[in-house]
Amino acid sequence: MGTRIMDDAARLLAQPPSYTDEPALHRALAHLRPHAPVSWVEAPGYRPFWAITKHADIMDIERQNDLFTNDPRPLLTIAAADDALRAQMEAGIGLSTLIHMDDPHHRDMRKIGADWFRPKAMRALKARCDELAKMYVGQMVERGSEVDFAQEIAVNYPLYVILSLLGLPESDFPRMLKLTQELFGGDDTELQRGGSTDDMLAVLLDFFTYFASLTASRREHPTEDLTSAIANATIDGQPLSDMDTASYYVIVASAGHDTTSAGIAGGLLELVRNPAELRRLQNDPSLMGTAVEEMIRCVTPVKEFMRTAQADTEVRGVPIAKGESVLLSYVSANRDEDVFDDPMRFDVGRDPNKHLSFGYGVHFCLGAALARMEMNSFFTELVPRIKDIELAGEPELSATTFVGGIKHLPIWYSLR
Template sequence: MAIPDEIAKDVIDPKAYGDWDRSHAAFAWLRKNAPLDVAKIEGFDPFWVVTRHADILNIERQNDLFHNEDRSATLTTIEADRRVREMMGGSPNLLRSLVQMDNPDHMQYRRLTQSWFMPQNLRKLEDRIREIARGFIDNMAAKGTECDFARDVAFLYPLHVIMEVLGVPAADEPRMLKLTQELFGTQDPDVNRAGKEMDDAGEALNMINATVVDFMTYFNAMTEDRRQNPREDLASVIANGSVYGQPLGHLEAMSYYIIAATAGHDTTSNTTAGALWALAENPGEFRKVKDDLSLIPAMVEESIRWETPVKHFMRTATADTEVAGKAISKGDWLFLSYPSGNRDEAVFDAPYVFKADRTPNKHVAFGYGAHVCLGQHLGRMEMRVLWEELLPRLKSFELNGPARRTQANFVSGPKELPIRFRMT
């Protein structure tokens, strides 16, 4: 059966993710009544909506059967898909990063930077990350008793960390933040390039493409520099890297930079802001962690589950198969809903309650299998270090006005989080 229209629309409506309750209500209905069924929405090709934790894991562990690259890796309209294929010589994706690759390419390109993001390498960065965290907490304290935690701390701290790792000068960080928000927030009038509602798929695609071009112009210049003057940074690895014995192609290199420069901070920013918002609404959990800092790693995992900054990825079936008793045909498109998987009542006790000490916590926010998030260990470290430095100094806090979320159905989280606070 097809999913009812009003539920299907809430699955894809950016405003439903900005509203939070709307998207979660739609996914709760789906898990109960139609956990794996087809959404048929005007302007879109039909697609399966995968809402259960077990089904998401099942699909993600079968990388040969469910591809990322054959069709768009994110939900797109029929018209936008047609235009992208026209622009990209038949490819359904504007970029060709790890997200838009399947094996053997995915494994080969992932290997290029994998060692940079492994825990043993990140341990060498922890002291510097802690120094950066303290600097942002000092800036927060200098504001007195009020700030917008999202804009003043959560957005800027992970941005500075990944830009330092990448080799982007601090002076260019505002530009990188703006471009990231434009790329992921195309559907939100507060952050997109046009500053207005985007109802026209063609206009939205033009904006995304313009943002991608701006990124590429920047990183093309960086590539030239790093080839002439290599340094101990990630940009030098990408600029001088080779795959299959050949230098990276232009599209692959630019895509690598862009995924590092965007997902490398935005997801952590969203989760950090989401965690403080959750603690503001659950002061007992704040006291619990403040009184026992050993709970911070568990709280980090819970905040990742709670916020789930990446809302979906698409997969394409490469052969006729079956998932949860449903016949999936070759070429079918599947929408993996990570927020739904992370609220699955079959896996999580009281899934709509923020429990700072939740254990076990087998969330799917980082994905699973071959495509598991490359930067997951860095993101966890950044959040752990920030809370280790902030919680001992943060005496009390509360919301100081309405907090708001970005309207986006791919990557989103809090965009405004005004708080009143007291530091020790």
């Protein structure tokens, strides 16, 4: 296969704490893009992989979903976790979500929820998003002039939206929040349930148990919500397995919440750090659509996905052997100098904005329209009311190689 290109900077992509130091991470990625855009990574605890850091290469790989598959390694986890999750799935008790699947099963499963995220459904949800945005901005007024925006506002607003869509009782919201944070915070000492693979599997089992009970209830007593649609869905005339139903709920409840909360918290931080752009948005509310896209680009809540080559191939002239995995660094793609002018600048009017935060191709995020609408509703309510806003302490980011962002954002503010 020839000499492998290995660059030490690429090893940061396999170190969760790297994502808590964005300046250092972006310096490393800015080095990799021109010098080692396809770099072989051998990191302690992980199986080796190729780090892909250029926007164009990531799009090419995403287009070739038959050549580069999600199975058996859809995201970067330590080898022990890879093996444990695989064993659970083979035993029929693990979770296999849309991000784990390839066509045709992926296509069939995706269809089940697709109608709930189309424009007609989004219009129906718009009023609920607007109502909740008013409620949470109102809470900021009630709380006075200081708040940990990430934990008290950004986490809760999208949770209420997505769990309302699922039709879950409000009494279960705190439980879902805790499980979601434990699921995506498995590498973060503050958010994780524990540091072992068994702890992570226990979180997955708790999800499975909760939603298995919910499925039985919705099959016996169908309702007009997404949970019931999933519970009563069929493929080729057969109901979904317990693993498929639970997995579907988990990807909607967790990914549909945690990514959006990261986008909202990170988006506000960009406005605080760039007061001229905040004033520009206040003076021209028509920029809200492009502002939200720029927040999503800069935050990039989903840091990476993995794909595995099903045949010998190459990327940017670098040979990739059958069975080898590639890591698609969306964080890097969204700062690619060949695609974005002045990529480190936050620009509420950036257009075009070809970010890859929602992925690309057949695995493009099912809930992208909902995430955009939630963020638009929230900032449409908040931005015009801001008189003054500044940091009241240092923001803290979560340690992760998958999904995450700002976990603490203390701010001082004055609202109209």
